[in-house]
Structures are given as structure tokens and as C-alpha cells.
Amino acid sequence: IGATQSHASDLSPEPQTSRAHLQKRVGRVLTDWRLAAGLGLAMTGGITLLAIGFLFKLPAVPNCPAIFWPLASASLRMHCAQLAANKQTVNDLLEAIQLLNSLPDDHPLHQEASRLIEQWSSEILQLGDDAFNAGKLSDAIDMARKVPKRANIYGEVEGRINRWQKIWSDAEAIYRRVEDALRDQNWRKASSDAARLLSINNTFWQTTKYQELTDKITLTRADISKIAKAKDLADRGGISNLLEAIKLASNVDDKSYVHQDAQDTIAQIGQKMFDLAQNTLNRRDLQGALDILAKIPPIANLQREVEDFDVIARAQARSWGGTVADIESAIAQIQKVELGRPLYAKAQTFLSRWQSEKGDIAQLEKARQLARSGKPEDLQAAIAQASLVPSDNPRSQEAQKLANELSGQIQTQQDRPLLDQADHLASRGDVANLQTAMDQARQITPERALYKEAQKRIGQWNRQLAQLQDEPTLNQADRLAESGDLSGAIAAAQGIGSSSALYGDAQSKVQTWQRRQQAEQGLEQARTAANSGTPDSLAEAIQLAGRVPGSSPQKVEADQAIGQWSQQILQAAISQADTDLAGAIVTAQKIPPRTQAYAEAQLQIEAWKRILGR
Structure with missing residues (x-):
């Protein structure tokens, strides 16, 4: 027990010392100002943040759709x-x-x-x-x-x-006017009317609809150009141009304002191709016509017409032989074009014509058989047979032509002996027989078959007669003219009558000699005027000599005289200048241009004017 107590007494003071030490340290901490300041700041910041949070916290947004x-x-x-x-x-x-x-x-x-x-x-x-x-x-x-x-x-x-x-x-009215102008292919008016939308007090019409119209005008203008070019190509003709024209017109959109015009143009071009095929067929070129038909494109929308034309073309080709069998074959072919087909009316026209032709052909064949003998009576009977074909029938022209040919044969048989006899008389070559031959040939009148041949012979014989009768006279006139007797030459040539073959030659020479005669007379008058030697008379002489035609033989002589007289005027002016400068200038001015004296005269005139101070 004593040991235990001793031990307890030894241990008891340590815990008391530690507790006291701890209390002391805590006291020092609590009394430290830095700690107090730190705690104060922390508390202040926390309170501030809390206040700000409450300040910015919004009340809950009410749910308006759910409110009663x-x-x-x-x-x-x-x-x-x-x-x-x-x-x-x-x-x-x-x-x-x-x-x-x-x-x-x-x-x-x-x-x-x-x-x-x-x-x-x-x-x-x-x-x-x-x-x-x-x-x-x-x-x-x-x-x-x-x-x-x-x-x-x-x-x-x-x-x-x-x-x-x-x-x-108002805007819709403007828009419709623009559309109407585009349908009329008047894009200029369309552009002018479209611009009116810019003054409409509406943003949609000023922008969207205006731009829409502008785009339509641009497209329509391009379409109009395509159609115009297509029409121009079509007017030039030819299968290649027609096909290119259809291709151009078919490029016009079906929503275009001018689409209908494009379609009409295509139809017109298609019709031109039909016309071209028909013209080719009229030249009896069946294959050429069918080739043209085959090139008509589907866009032309003429397929049924093409089918009918093919049938009709083949029927026409069968009729070209001209016999009754050929016509019957053509009729059988044309009857394939039934009622309701596009070219039914055309087919019926051919059918009616060929049915009428069958009887005509028989009449003409009988007329030709009668005419084969060549006898006058058979020829007359053939003419009568051909005349049975009515004038309004398809073969009436052929019948008339045959009748005319047969009439010509009869007239030739009747008039040939007369013309042969005239030929025989003319062959003798003397004046009397030539005159008789011409009189006999003139009996063949204009409506006769040998009239042109007779007139040709008359012309030949007339020239022969002129050579015999009038050529010596014309030669004599030439000799007189060469000798200078123009009046005698003119009188001789005018003796050849208008019926002579040499009349034209004679009249031409008469006119030449008359011009020469007038030139000589004019030159003679000029010389007479120049004889007095005064500047005025010399100027008059120059004027008269200047009228001699350039084609006249006296032209050279006239020009020489004009040059001589011009020099005389210049000398007179120079002499006059000694006493009268103004008068000398007037005299020198009478000298005509294109003469040797003219240039010198102009120099003198300028010199005299300087002296006078002009």
C-alpha cells in the first residue's frame, strides 16, 4: 500500500501541469488581435454574400397560361x-x-x-x-x-x-398591261409600263413583282428574237432553213407569253414544208417529196397531215402515166384517205378530177388514133373528137392543144404548096419575081401555121430586093457626101422608102450628114462674124464656133479658129491698155477658157488690176 501511494503521488502532478499549460496557451490565442481580425472579416464576408444572394434572387415567374x-x-x-x-x-x-x-x-x-x-x-x-x-x-x-x-x-x-x-x-392593272404588251411582242412598251411599278407605294410590288416582270420581259424578248429569226429563216426557204426555223421556234417555253405565236410559227413553217414537198411532187419527183415529208419533226404536230400527204403523193405519182389504168390505180390509192382525215378535202378534189379524166382520156385516145393517118378528113374528125372534152374538165387544155396541133397540120398541108411556089419564084433573083414571091407569101395570114415561116421568107426577099433597087442609090449618096455635096447626098438617101431593107441605114447617114452640114454652116457664120476684127465680133465668132459638135469633122478646124481669134482679142486688149486699163480688162475677159491665150490674159488682167489698185 505504501508503494502504491508513493507511486500515485509521483504521477499526480503531471496532468495538472498539462491542463494548466493548455489553458494558458488558449488564453494567449484568444487574446491575439490577428485572430480576432480574421474571424471578424470571415463573418462580415459571409453575411455580405448571404445578403447579395437574397438581393438577386428573383421571384418565381407566373405561369400565365395556367392562371385562373x-x-x-x-x-x-x-x-x-x-x-x-x-x-x-x-x-x-x-x-x-x-x-x-x-x-x-x-x-x-x-x-x-x-x-x-x-x-x-x-x-x-x-x-x-x-x-x-x-x-x-x-x-x-x-x-x-x-x-x-x-x-x-x-x-x-x-x-x-x-x-x-x-x-x-393599280399594281395589278399595270402588271396586266405589261403581260398584254408581252403577248403583243411589244417588249419596249412592256418595259416602260413595268417601270411604273417602282412608283407604287408597296414594297412587294416595287421589288419582288417588278423583278418578276423584268425577268419575264428579258425571257420574252429572247423568245421574240427566236421567233423573228425562225421566220426569217423560213422566208429564205430551203429544207435546211425550214428545219432550223422549227428548231428555233420550238425552244420557246410553253409558259412564255409568245408561246402561241411560236406554235403558230411552227405550224406555218410546217405548211411551208408541205408546200415545198408539193412543189417537188409537181416536178414529178415522188421520192424527193417523200424525203421532205420525212424531215418534218414531231414538234410541228402534223403527223396525221404527213400520213395523208404520203397517200395523196403516191396516188398522184400513179396518175402520171396518163392512161385509164393509171388513173384507176390513182383513184384506188386516193380512196385510202377516209372521212375525218386532215387532208380529206384535198383527196376528194383529186378523186373528182381523176374520175372526170377517165372519160376525157378515152376521147383523146380516140382522137389521136384518127389523126394517125394524116389525111385531111381524118384530121378534121380527130379535131371534132377532141372538141368533145368540156372546157371545165381537167384534160380540156390537153384537148385544146391537140386540136390546135391537128389544125396546124391541116393548115400546113394547105399552105405548104403556096410557100414552096413563092420560094421557086424568088430563087430567080430578079426584081419582078422577088416582088411576086413576097405578094404570094403574104397570102398566108397570121392565124395560119406557116405564118411565121412565110414572114421570115418575106424578110429575106425584101433585103434581096433592097440590094437590087436601093443599094446603088445609097452608094451614090455616099459618093456625093465624100465630094462635099452634103445637100445632094441627103436628098439621094431620103429617096429610099420606109419599106426598104436599107431604110434604116439611109436614115442614119442622113442624120450624120445633116449634123456635118450644120457644123459647116455654123463655122462659116463664125468666120463671117470675125471678119470685122473687133473684140466683140471676135467673141461672137468664138461662141458660134464653139457650137460645132465634138463628133463633127469640122471640130478641129473650129478649135483652131477659136485659138486664133482668142489671140487677136488678147492683142487688142494689150493695145487698149496703153490708154484704157479698165476697158482692157473687160476686153481680155472675153477670152474663153481652155485656149492658149486664156492663161496669159488672166496674168494681164491681174497685173492691170494691181495698177488700178483694185
């Missing part, structure tokens, strides 16, 4: 109304207006609610205006009509709608 409005407050109504109005749609604006409409007049928020309702009503009308400028007239009108009647701006609704409708109507 009969119990909702006015402020909640206004809040939800503003939220709806901010969406800027007509329905949302109307919903906003409806939410505030229920506030009584004595409510504190009534004035603000009324202001907002007016604002939102104006915004509804503005949305209508926006829709109108966006090209939505019906929507714009519907929006405008939803403006509340209690709003002040409601009074503008009908006026605004009427204005919109008027603008729209």
Missing part, C-alpha cells in the same frame, strides 16, 4: 398581357388586349391599361401594313379588321384597307 383569370390580380393581368404583346403577333396582341379589357374604369391601372390597348391596336394595324408590303393583301385586311372597335385607331381601319386595295388594284 377570374381570380387573378390586375397587376398579374398586366404582366401577362405585356408578355403576350411582346411576341408581336396579331393573336398575341389581341390576347393582351383581352386581358386588360376587363379592368373597370375606376381601377388605378385603368389609364395605363387603356394606353397599352391603344398601343397594341396600333401595332396590329402596323402588322397589317407589314403584311401588305410583304405581298399578303388578304392577311393584311384580316389583321386590320381585328383591331378592337373601342380603340381610337379603329376609325382608320377601313380607310387603310381601301388604300391598300386601291394600290393593289
Whole structure:
């Protein structure tokens, strides 16, 4: 026990010492100013953050669609109304207006609610205006009509709608005029009218519709150019040009304003191809005509016409032989074109013609058989047979031609002996027999078959007779002219009558000699005038000599005389200058151009003018 107590006494002081030491350290910490400052700052920051959190914490947004409005407050109504109005749609604006409409007049928020309702009503009308400028007239009108009647701006609704409708109507009228101009292929007028949309008070018409028209005008102008070029090619003719023309016209879109004109042009070109095929067929070129038909493209929409033309062309080719069998074969072929076909009427025309021709051919064949003997009586019978073909029948021209040929044969048989006898008389070559031969040939009248041949012989014999009768006279006239006796030569040549073959030659020589005679007389008159030697008389002589024609033999002599007389005038002027410079100038000016004295005279005139101080 003593040991235990001793041991306890030894251990007891240590814990007491540690506790005291700890209390001491804690006291020092609590009394340390830095710790106190740190704790203060931490507490202040925490409180501040907590305050800021409460400050920025928003109240919960009300769920407007879920609110039971009969119990909702006015402020909640206004809040939800503003939220709806901010969406800027007509329905949302109307919903906003409806939410505030229920506030009584004595409510504190009534004035603000009324202001907002007016604002939102104006915004509804503005949305209508926006829709109108966006090209939505019906929507714009519907929006405008939803403006509340209690709003002040409601009074503008009908006026605004009427204005919109008027603008729209004006724009549509311009648009239609442009379309009409394009259909008339007057793109210049279309462009002018389209520009009027720029003055329309509507953004949609000024931009979208104007651009739409501009694009249509550009396309239509290109289509018009295609059609014009196609028509030009078609007018040139030829299968290659016609095919190219159809290709051009077919490139016009079916929505084009000139599509119908393009289709009409294609139809016209197709008809030109038919005409070309028909002309080829008229030259009896069946294969050439069928080749042209085969080239008509499907776009021409003439397939049924092509089929009918093929049948008709082959029928025509069968008729070319001209016999009854050929005509019957052609009739069988043409009957394949049935009623209701495009070329049925044309086929019927050929059918009627060929049916009439069958009888005509038989008449003509009988006439030819009668004419084969060549006897006058058989020829007369053949003419009578051919005359049985009526004048309105297809073979009437052929019948008339045959009758004329047969009549010619009869006339030739009758008149040939007469012309042969005239030939025999003319062959003797003397004046009397030539005259008799011509008289006998003149018995063949213009309507006779040998008339042209008889007239040709008469012309030949007339020239022979002229050589015998009038050639010596014309030779004598030539000799007289060479000797200088122009009057005698003219008189001799004028003795050849107008019926003579040499009459034309004689008259030509008479005219030549008369011009020569006039030239000689004029030159003689000029010499007579120049004899006095005065400047005036010399000038008159020069004028008379100048009238001698350039083709006259006296022209050289006249020019020489003019040159001589010009020199005389110049010498007279120089002499006159000693006493009268002004008079000398007047005298020198009488010298005509293109003479040797003219240049010298001009120099003298200039010198004399300088002396006179002019």
C-alpha cells in the first residue's frame, strides 16, 4: 500500500501541469488581435454574400397560361398581357388586349391599361401594313379588321384597307398591261409600263413583282428574237432553213407569253414544208417529196397531215402515166384517205378530177388514133373528137392543144404548096419575081401555121430586093457626101422608102450628114462674124464656133479658129491698155477658157488690176 501511494503521488502532478499549460496557451490565442481580425472579416464576408444572394434572387415567374383569370390580380393581368404583346403577333396582341379589357374604369391601372390597348391596336394595324408590303393583301385586311372597335385607331381601319386595295388594284392593272404588251411582242412598251411599278407605294410590288416582270420581259424578248429569226429563216426557204426555223421556234417555253405565236410559227413553217414537198411532187419527183415529208419533226404536230400527204403523193405519182389504168390505180390509192382525215378535202378534189379524166382520156385516145393517118378528113374528125372534152374538165387544155396541133397540120398541108411556089419564084433573083414571091407569101395570114415561116421568107426577099433597087442609090449618096455635096447626098438617101431593107441605114447617114452640114454652116457664120476684127465680133465668132459638135469633122478646124481669134482679142486688149486699163480688162475677159491665150490674159488682167489698185 505504501508503494502504491508513493507511486500515485509521483504521477499526480503531471496532468495538472498539462491542463494548466493548455489553458494558458488558449488564453494567449484568444487574446491575439490577428485572430480576432480574421474571424471578424470571415463573418462580415459571409453575411455580405448571404445578403447579395437574397438581393438577386428573383421571384418565381407566373405561369400565365395556367392562371385562373377570374381570380387573378390586375397587376398579374398586366404582366401577362405585356408578355403576350411582346411576341408581336396579331393573336398575341389581341390576347393582351383581352386581358386588360376587363379592368373597370375606376381601377388605378385603368389609364395605363387603356394606353397599352391603344398601343397594341396600333401595332396590329402596323402588322397589317407589314403584311401588305410583304405581298399578303388578304392577311393584311384580316389583321386590320381585328383591331378592337373601342380603340381610337379603329376609325382608320377601313380607310387603310381601301388604300391598300386601291394600290393593289393599280399594281395589278399595270402588271396586266405589261403581260398584254408581252403577248403583243411589244417588249419596249412592256418595259416602260413595268417601270411604273417602282412608283407604287408597296414594297412587294416595287421589288419582288417588278423583278418578276423584268425577268419575264428579258425571257420574252429572247423568245421574240427566236421567233423573228425562225421566220426569217423560213422566208429564205430551203429544207435546211425550214428545219432550223422549227428548231428555233420550238425552244420557246410553253409558259412564255409568245408561246402561241411560236406554235403558230411552227405550224406555218410546217405548211411551208408541205408546200415545198408539193412543189417537188409537181416536178414529178415522188421520192424527193417523200424525203421532205420525212424531215418534218414531231414538234410541228402534223403527223396525221404527213400520213395523208404520203397517200395523196403516191396516188398522184400513179396518175402520171396518163392512161385509164393509171388513173384507176390513182383513184384506188386516193380512196385510202377516209372521212375525218386532215387532208380529206384535198383527196376528194383529186378523186373528182381523176374520175372526170377517165372519160376525157378515152376521147383523146380516140382522137389521136384518127389523126394517125394524116389525111385531111381524118384530121378534121380527130379535131371534132377532141372538141368533145368540156372546157371545165381537167384534160380540156390537153384537148385544146391537140386540136390546135391537128389544125396546124391541116393548115400546113394547105399552105405548104403556096410557100414552096413563092420560094421557086424568088430563087430567080430578079426584081419582078422577088416582088411576086413576097405578094404570094403574104397570102398566108397570121392565124395560119406557116405564118411565121412565110414572114421570115418575106424578110429575106425584101433585103434581096433592097440590094437590087436601093443599094446603088445609097452608094451614090455616099459618093456625093465624100465630094462635099452634103445637100445632094441627103436628098439621094431620103429617096429610099420606109419599106426598104436599107431604110434604116439611109436614115442614119442622113442624120450624120445633116449634123456635118450644120457644123459647116455654123463655122462659116463664125468666120463671117470675125471678119470685122473687133473684140466683140471676135467673141461672137468664138461662141458660134464653139457650137460645132465634138463628133463633127469640122471640130478641129473650129478649135483652131477659136485659138486664133482668142489671140487677136488678147492683142487688142494689150493695145487698149496703153490708154484704157479698165476697158482692157473687160476686153481680155472675153477670152474663153481652155485656149492658149486664156492663161496669159488672166496674168494681164491681174497685173492691170494691181495698177488700178483694185
